[in-house]
Amino acid sequence: MSTLIIVSVVLLAVLGVGFGVGLAVAARRFRVEVDPRVEEVFAALPGVNCGSCGYAGCAGYAAALVRGEAPPDSCTPGGPAVAKRVAAILGVEVGTQVPRRAVVHCQGGLREAREEFEYRGVRDCAAAVLVQGGPKRCKFGCIGLGTCAAACPFGAITMGADGLPKISEAKCTACGMCVRACPVRIISILPSQYRVFLGCSNPVHVGRAMKEVCSRGCIKCRICVKVTKSGAVAWNGNLPKIDFERWTDPDSAVEKCPAGTYVDQRGVGVCSAVPPAAPPQ
Structure with missing residues (x-):
């Protein structure tokens, strides 16, 4: 095996390890903490992404709910059943929905x-x-x-x-x-x-x-x-x-x-x- 091939393989390996370490450090440093309740609330929503709640899809609404920026009864497709599930997850009360x-x-x-x-x-x-x-x-x-x-x-x-x-x-x-x-x-x-x-x-x-x-x-x-x-x-x-x-x-x-x-x-x-x-x- 020629010296050029050996050097190339070693260099690629070193670069791979270096990039891997860099990505790991960056992921840890710039990590955004996500409230686990967001995924739980998202799973409780119907997933229609209709926007009737005023947010860009169910994911946006779920995040707003956890932040306390949206009421649990804004999902019209889900109706009272979804509102109650969301309220139970967040530990809040939900009012009576008008059909x-x-x-x-x-x-x-x-x-x-x-x-x-x-x-x-x-x-x-x-x-x-x-x-x-x-x-x-x-x-x-x-x-x-x-x-x-x-x-x-x-x-x-x-x-x-x-x-x-x-x-x-x-x-x-x-x-x-x-x-x-x-x-x-x-x-x-x-x-x-x-x-x-x-x-x-x-x-x-x-x-x-x-x-x-x-x-x-x-x-x-x-x-x-x-x-x-x-x-x-x-x-x-x-x-x-x-x-x-x-x-x-x-x-x-x-x-x-x-x-x-x-x-x-x-x-x-x-x-x-x-x-x-x-x-x-």
Whole structure:
């Protein structure tokens, strides 16, 4: 064996030992102590990484919980069960969680909303909205391609025969993934106790112009504001604004709305007092 080979092997061995010792010293010197409870809390979380807690995933939320910077009941997908487990790990108390669910502020289905053109692109709402704001005349309503359903990690959303998303309250965890996935922002999270809400997000079209784009859209008549004696329905300039905590008399608005714009989930999907919309001509 030549002297060059021997020297090379020895040199590599010395370098390897040197680098190993250096890494060991650096690891000890710059080591970051991690509270073992972080891993325990992380294991108790559902691992959806939806961000509904306000942190960048379950790992960030777990770290914030251990630092005392976040309450144990901020994980909406986990619900009360996860909140109790986390509280037990951290030795804190947890309050009563208010059940919430996602709702769709649009009733512009295939029969109600008129189309402006036929879309033949990628079956994705975010892609369709890039083409002249989507195929429907109403540029503020549901596009109907199911991006929200695809985004839901719990299978709580399906697309109905009318082209609108149907949300299963039993499966919905209020994680907010559908809210962020919708490019026209027509989905919101509401406490489950609020059973009536506005089913339109169009702030532009008024009266006949609204009827020409969607038969269920808010025509801006303000009747709901006038008939609501509690004062819980106000006009914010473009659409009715509801103060749910004060809204003890939703029946007046639901029954008097000439377009059937309010969604009533107290037992029947859309207010039965409003006749079905006629197909667009």
